[in-house]
Amino acid sequence: MKIYDNFEQIDRDLQILELERKIEFEKMKMDIEDVKRSFSPITMVTNALGSIGKNALILKLTNKLIGK
Structure with a gap:
């Protein structure tokens, strides 16, 4: 003590302490905005399409290597 x-x-x-509290509050607000952005419809569709495209590319490369 x-x-x-x-x-x-x-x-x-x-x-x-008051300044530290304000800093933490601003960090929290930024984190909330990041979460909102990550769950927006556009972001979700973009992520899904990117994942599908990546998986399709891997499948295509795998098939070429195997010879199918």
């Missing part, structure tokens, strides 16, 4: 010698030290620590 920290021991304070005067009110200025207390005020300084309170200001630091």
Whole structure:
């Protein structure tokens, strides 16, 4: 536990804690926006099409290697 010698030290620590709280709140808001963006219909369709395309390419390459 920290021991304070005067009110200025207390005020300084309170200001630091308030700034840290604001930083964490802004980080949380950014994380929420990232989650919203990742679940948007356009992003989901793009991800699905990319995955399908990648799997089709792998299947095609595999078939060429096997000789089918």
